[in-house]
Amino acid sequence: MSPAGTGPRQGGPARGRPRSEAVERAVVEGVMELLEDGVPLAELSIERIARTVGVGKATIYRRWSGKEELFVDVVRAAEPPDPELPGTSLRDDLVVLLESLRRRGLANRASAILHNVHAQMKSSPRIWAAYHDTVVLPRRRLGLEVLRRGRENGELRADVDMELLNDIIVGPLLVRTVLRPDADLPEGLAEQVVDTLLQGLRPVSRHA
Amino acid sequence: MSPAGTGPRQGGPARGRPRSEAVERAVVEGVMELLEDGVPLAELSIERIARTVGVGKATIYRRWSGKEELFVDVVRAAEPPDPELPGTSLRDDLVVLLESLRRRGLANRASAILHNVHAQMKSSPRIWAAYHDTVVLPRRRLGLEVLRRGRENGELRADVDMELLNDIIVGPLLVRTVLRPDADLPEGLAEQVVDTLLQGLRPVSRHA
Numbered sequence: 557m558s559p560a561g562t563g564p565r566q567g568g569p570a571r572g573r574p575r576s577e578a579v580e581r582a583v584v585e586g587v588m589e590l591l592e593d594g595v596p597l598a599e600l601s602i603e604r605i606a607r608t609v610g611v612g613k614a615t616i617y618r619r620w621s622g623k624e625e626l627f628v629d630v631v632r633a634a635e636p637p638d639p640e641l642p643g644t645s646l647r648d649d650l651v652v653l654l655e656s657l658r659r660r661g662l663a664n665r666a667s668a669i670l671h672n673v674h675a676q677m678k679s680s681p682r683i684w685a686a687y688h689d690t691v692v693l694p695r696r697r698l699g700l701e702v703l704r705r706g707r708e709n710g711e712l713r714a715d716v717d718m719e720l721l722n723d724i725i726v727g728p729l730l731v732r733t734v735l736r737p738d739a740d741l742p743e744g745l746a747e748q749v750v751d752t753l754l755q756g757l758r759p760v761s762r763h764a
Numbered sequence: 765m766s767p768a769g770t771g772p773r774q775g776g777p778a779r780g781r782p783r784s785e786a787v788e789r790a791v792v793e794g795v796m797e798l799l800e801d802g803v804p805l806a807e808l809s810i811e812r813i814a815r816t817v818g819v820g821k822a823t824i825y826r827r828w829s830g831k832e833e834l835f836v837d838v839v840r841a842a843e844p845p846d847p848e849l850p851g852t853s854l855r856d857d858l859v860v861l862l863e864s865l866r867r868r869g870l871a872n873r874a875s876a877i878l879h880n881v882h883a884q885m886k887s888s889p890r891i892w893a894a895y896h897d898t899v900v901l902p903r904r905r906l907g908l909e910v911l912r913r914g915r916e917n918g919e920l921r922a923d924v925d926m927e928l929l930n931d932i933i934v935g936p937l938l939v940r941t942v943l944r945p946d947a948d949l950p951e952g953l954a955e956q957v958v959d960t961l962l963q964g965l966r967p968v969s970r971h972a
Contacts, residue, residue, distance in 0.1 A: 713967045716960050720936065723947070724960060727935020728928065730943060739931070752924050752932060756964025759921045 580619055580629075583609050587630045591669045597627065597676040628686045631677065634670050636660055638695070646706030647750060653699055654729050654746035661733030661741050699726060725753060788827055788837075791817050795838045799877045805835065805884040836894045839885065842878050843868055843899075846906070854914030855958060861907055862937050862954035869941030869949050907934060933961060 586609035590600055602623060606613045620626040639656040641649045664670050677683045699722050706712035712721070728749050732739040794817035798808055810831060814821045828834040847864040849857045872878050885891045907930050914920035920929070936957050940947040 710967060713960075713963075713965055715968065716956065719947075720953075720956065720960075721965065723936040723939045723944075724957065724965070727939045728931040731931045731935045731938055735938060735942065736931075739927075745928075748924065748928065749932065752921075752928075753961070754965050755921075756966075757921055757929065757932070757962050758964075759918060760923065 576619075579611065579615060581633075583611065583616060583619070583626070584630050584633045587626065588634065588669070591630075591673060597673065597680075602626075624680070624683045624686045627673070627677065627683055628690050631670070631673055631687060632691055634663075634667065634673075635691070636663060638698070641698075641702065646702065646709065646711035647754060649702045649705075650725060650750045651746050653702060654725070654749055657726065657729040657733060658741050658746055661729070664733065665737065665741075696722065725750075784827075787819065787823060789841075791819065791824055791827070791834070792838050792841045795834065796842065796877065799838075799881060805881065805888075810834075832888070832891045832894045835881070835885065835891055836898050839878070839881055839895060840899055842871075842875065842881075844871060846903070849906075849910065854910065854917065854919035855962060857910045857913075858933060858958045859954050861910060862933070862957055865934065865937040865941060866949050866954055869937070872941065873945065873949075904930065933958075 583605065587600065587605055590605065590608055591597075595604075600623065602613055602616050605626070606616055609616075616626070620629070636656060636659050639652045641652055643649065664674060677687055700718055703712060703718050703721055703725075707714055707718075729746070732741055732745075791813065795808065795813055798813065798816055799805075803812075808831065810821055810824050813834070814824055817824075824834070828837070844864060844867050847860045849860055851857065872882060885895055908926055911920060911926050911929055911933075915922055915926075937954070940949055940953075
């Protein structure tokens, strides 16, 4: 008997993770191909995806509850993986976090499909909520975790709340990647933002 | 003879500014009322607006080139006016600028109409471009002007470019008002952001 909600797995010896992952990849890549061919998100049914990939609808429904959940995986697959933090200092970890935001912004600009899917996601509250919960929220938690460590190590001021500090740190990159699609995202931007924020906007000589 | 493009003015002694402004206000308020009644932006024709306000279509076209230009004025009328800068210090001017962003965010949240019009504007590239040019860009220029004065007065570091400094300063407020509609916008937020940014994120004791 399987626990409620997970459903029985059929036609394979035990829980074939590698095989299952191959199927998941094939489905995600199939959706990407359809999007590349210009099929709008709204016209992508589970049936059409199953036909394109050459699997049964049940195979897809066994892995995803529906279109929403599947699209979030498609977007996640097209995005750079979550960054690995060096853990050497608050400054180094923040640079890696902002650099991953910068690369994500560049990837979005370079890929018309990705840009398009992002835009279409926002017009579907359900897909957007799923994207927020599985992609945005974990990233935000990662940022807050870095700040918490920095505060414990005495690298970060303790008189401003974490949520606000996080908005202060990701703000400039989000402004450039999301709100100002024409703004520069040059190499070295992450370092420059982090160092400027840590040091403050007053002239450097004042603190020297 | 009137200059090309402005058109003849009829039925009044000379250029009746006050009277003209009253008509403009009536038209803008008429559009607001239609929006409050739940009429979607797409269904608001100049003809329907003219009928509602009780003026001729020509009266509207004499003042606005079309729907796009008119809607931008409607949104602008519903927003708080541009802030008056005290000019006493970089810090004071920045606080006033960010406080006006905070109030704009609160106004947007409180007004379903305003929120709705903003969302609909974004789906129309022409209206969005008009809004950007007449509302967003002048505000951005005002911010850059404040930073330029601050740099000349030695209140602002000179080794980071102005555009980036501006994104750093407006970033946290834009994140909270535009990207995180559930985030807090408490009183005192503008002061806290400006003071934190000016001083830097390192523990305060390090510079003491």
